[in-house]
Amino acid sequence: MMACRGIAALLVCVVGVTAADLCLDCQEDTTTAEPVDLVLYYESMCPYCRTFITTQLYPTFTALPSGVLNVTIVPYGNARERQRNGTWEFACQHGSVECLGNLIATCALNYTSYTPSDYMPFINCMETSTVHGHELTALHKCAAANNMSEADLLTCVKNEDSGVLMHQMALTTENAKINFVPWIVVNGQHTTSIQNSAYRGLMSFVCKTYSGPKPTACKDVTDAPVIG
Numbered sequence: 104m105m106a107c108r109g110i111a112a113l114l115v116c117v118v119g120v121t122a123a124d125l126c127l128d129c130q131e132d133t134t135t136a137e138p139v140d141l142v143l144y145y146e147s148m149c150p151y152c153r154t155f156i157t158t159q160l161y162p163t164f165t166a167l168p169s170g171v172l173n174v175t176i177v178p179y180g181n182a183r184e185r186q187r188n189g190t191w192e193f194a195c196q197h198g199s200v201e202c203l204g205n206l207i208a209t210c211a212l213n214y215t216s217y218t219p220s221d222y223m224p225f226i227n228c229m230e231t232s233t234v235h236g237h238e239l240t241a242l243h244k245c246a247a248a249n250n251m252s253e254a255d256l257l258t259c260v261k262n263e264d265s266g267v268l269m270h271q272m273a274l275t276t277e278n279a280k281i282n283f284v285p286w287i288v289v290n291g292q293h294t295t296s297i298q299n300s301a302y303r304g305l306m307s308f309v310c311k312t313y314s315g316p317k318p319t320a321c322k323d324v325t326d327a328p329v330i331g
Contacts, residue, residue, distance in 0.1 A: 136315025138173040144286040146180025147204025148197035152285045159305040161227040166320040178208035179272040180284040191266035210259035
């Protein structure tokens with residue numbers, strides 16, 4: 104292999120060398136790494152779901168670049184459904200107000216075309232603001248805070264066809280075979296270790312799981328042990 108010595112020789116040597124040849128110590132391009140894919144199955148009035156969304160999921164989602172973490176939420180949880188006279192009816196673990204909260208969240212997903220960057224601020228606001236029995240008050244506040252149409256969301260909530268949207272959440276949840284909520288699936292997998300590590304330290308877990316160059320938000324994260 105030819106060795107280059109001296110400035111003149113260096114200039115000659117560099118000509119025709121590609122950027123990849125020169126960048127021997129460069130990190131992998133972020134576009135080649137798949138984002139960490141996280142699916143959260145939850146219900147609107149579950150206190151543990153609320154804690155995870157407001158203290159782990161939303162802060163991590165907003166701190167990381169979009170190419171690092173992909174989030175999907177499914178607001179249904181431990182609810183049950185039945186169809187009567189062609190209409191879907193639902194019963195929820197924390198009562199009818201939770202069914203309303205699940206429906207508001209589902210309407211928000213539909214309103215934003217299921218785009219996490221658009222619906223996550225609203226969902227976080229709802230989980231932060233909702234007082235049991237006052238879901239519509241929270242809807243009013245959170246729609247205004249996130250430039251969403253309260254009228255459109257209420258139309259969805261009151262429309263009988265909204266049961267079809269909830270039915271899709273039910274099918275998705277049933278297919279996941281969840282045992283409790285919040286139920287956290289990462290890259291298509293749910294294990295005790297994934298569940299506990301993500302629930303207690305999502306930022307650290309995502310930073311460790313992501314295979315690409317670590318974004319700035321990961322650099323100051325204290326390593327958290329993987330919990331079995």
